Amino acid sequence: xxDKIILGIESSCDETGVGIVRLSDTGEITLLADxxxxxxxxxxRFGGVVPEVASRAxxxxxxxxxxxxxxxxxxxxxxxxAIAVTCGPGLAGALLVGVSxxxxxxxxxxxxxxxxxxxxxxVAADTLQHGALPSECLALLVSGGHTQLLKVEDLxxxxxxxxxxxxxxxxxxxxxxxxxxxxxxxxxxxxDKAAKQGNPTAIRFPRGLTGPRDPKFDFSFSGxxxxxxxxxxxxxxxxxxxxxxxxxxxxxxSVADVLTAKAVRAAKELGIGTLVISGGVAANSRLSxxxxxxxxxxxxxxxxxxxxxxxDNGAMIAALGAHLVAAGVRPSSLELPTDPGMPV
Ligand code: KG4
Ligand code: ZN
Numbered sequence: 608x609x610d611k612i613i614l615g616i617e618s619s620c621d622e623t624g625v626g627i628v629r630l631s632d633t634g635e636i637t638l639l640a641d642x643x644x645x646x647x648x649x650x651x652r653f654g655g656v657v658p659e660v661a662s663r664a665x666x667x668x669x670x671x672x673x674x675x676x677x678x679x680x681x682x683x684x685x686x687x688x689a690i691a692v693t694c695g696p697g698l699a700g701a702l703l704v705g706v707s708x709x710x711x712x713x714x715x716x717x718x719x720x721x722x723x724x725x726x727x728x729x730v731a732a733d734t735l736q737h738g739a740l741p742s743e744c745l746a747l748l749v750s751g752g753h754t755q756l757l758k759v760e761d762l763x764x765x766x767x768x769x770x771x772x773x774x775x776x777x778x779x780x781x782x783x784x785x786x787x788x789x790x791x792x793x794x795x796x797x798x799d800k801a802a803k804q805g806n807p808t809a810i811r812f813p814r815g816l817t818g819p820r821d822p823k824f825d826f827s828f829s830g831x832x833x834x835x836x837x838x839x840x841x842x843x844x845x846x847x848x849x850x851x852x853x854x855x856x857x858x859x860x861s862v863a864d865v866l867t868a869k870a871v872r873a874a875k876e877l878g879i880g881t882l883v884i885s886g887g888v889a890a891n892s893r894l895s896x897x898x899x900x901x902x903x904x905x906x907x908x909x910x911x912x913x914x915x916x917x918x919d920n921g922a923m924i925a926a927l928g929a930h931l932v933a934a935g936v937r938p939s940s941l942e943l944p945t946d947p948g949m950p951v
Contacts, residue, residue: 611688611932612639614676614712615925616669618705619697619725620752621646621661623668625676626922627687628735630929638735640679641915641922644668651792655782656751662700669708676921687716689938691928694722695949697752702945710941719938721928724766725919726753726951729885731762731930732916732923744910745769745879747870749894750886750918751778751793754826754866756873757951759883762927763934766951769873770824773816777862777888780828784835784858788851798855799891805856807893810838812861817868824873831861863893871901881908890914 610631617624627640646664650656677683692709695702706722713720730746746757746766754772759765775783778795785794790801812834815827835858842849874882882902888894895911902909916923 611929612682612686613689613691613925613928613932614687615921615923615928616690616692616705616709617725617728617919617921617924618665618669618701619693619695620701620919621650621656621664622919623665623672624919624921624924625672626920626925627676627680627682628922628925628929630932634933636734636926636929638922639682640676641920642672642676642679643920644672647793654786654792656698658698658700661698662704665701665704669704684712684716687712687718689719689721689928689932691721691723691924691931693725693728693924694943695724695946697725697947699945699947702947706943706945710943714941720941720943721931721936722939722943723924723927723931724949724951726755726757727762727766728923728927730757730759730766730883731927732885732920733883733910733912734762734930735916735922735926736912737910740883741881743879744881744883745870745874745877746883746885747866748886749777749866749884749888751782752776753886754828755951756824756870758877758879762930763936768951769877770822770826770869772826772828774827774829775832777826777828777866778886780832780862781888783832787832787836787839788849788854790851795888795891798859799893801852801855802859802893805850805852805854807856807860809850809853810857812857814861814865817865824869826865826869828862831858859891859893863891863897866894867898867901870898871905871907874907875905880906881910883910885912885917887918889917
């Protein structure tokens with residue numbers, strides 16, 4: 608087998624991503640291009656992603672993003688050996704744009720098409736920075752749309768969910784809390800920044816689903832969000848100012864505490880030695896800091912890809928496609944459907 612060029616297309620939410628990787632005949636995967644066009648600014652005034660706006664933005668951005676990725680790689684479409692595309696989970700209309708584009712390119716170039724799972728893609732992103740995963744690892748996926756603990760035995764097939772949020776995703780909680788205290792959307796970056804000036808023990812916000820009878824590996828962030836809203840309302844009705852930095856630091860402490868405690872506990876109970884944290888919230892400084900401390904204490908190797916690989920992108924889809932090609936998985940047909948609710 609000679610080197611293969613795999614192109615990945617991502618359009619499940621508000622990022623149009625096109626990534627290109629090279630799969631060497633020894634199975635090594637090298638990143639050649641990673642271009643992302645985000646419609647996040649168009650959603651900001653609504654405080655969340657508007658599906659119709661996202662779909663239209665994908666339509667407009669798909670071809671220019673593809674062209675930028677090819678430019679970055681120094682390759683042309685005729686060099687592409689396979690195309691991978693996110694076919695779920697995600698927003699129905701948004702997924703349809705990427706899948707339709709991928710089918711058109713695959714048919715025109717006469718190359719195989721691989722429909723892949725977005726969640727598995729987030730885990731595959733880490734391999735672009737830290738190399739192949741060990742034979743077994745635990746992945747904590749935290750973004751605006753997902754919060755899951757996954758046992759990963761094989762990126763090309765065997766991924767088992769061992770826990771997930773029962774209500775809001777972690778990133779969604781950041782976005783909602785930002786709105787409550789008057790910070791812009793998306794809420795993660797401004798809360799992370801404000802929290803650096805605040806006291807994480809100023810307010811004791813609840814830790815969701817950490818009672819003795821609660822499910823061990825599931826998460827809940829909706830109660831935390833409500834607790835922040837009630838606390839802020841109480842301050843306001845007493846005519847007191849809102850200590851934004853302390854609220855941010857205390858809220859962030861609750862999220863980071865619960866996520867890291869449950870992930871480390873799961874790794875220990877399942878006897879898994881490596882934890883990967885990915886998704887937009889993995890860019891959070893307190894989450895990675897606390898994960899580092901707790902993983903070191905527990906003797907667990909921690910892998911957190913750089914922020915650019917954590918948020919939605921096409922490179923992670925290309926990387927997952929390369930794993931499927933290397934594993935000899937059968938390609939999808941050109942009838943490939945989208946599946947907005949696709950499980951991992
Ligand atoms: O993975 P992503 O780009 O898109 C989804 O698939 O959702 O994640 C976006 C989420 C948003 O909710 C955003 O507020 C959050 O990631 N986020 C952060 C940080 N940067 C982005 N949350 C906490 N701290 C950050 N530094
Ligand atoms: Zn995502």
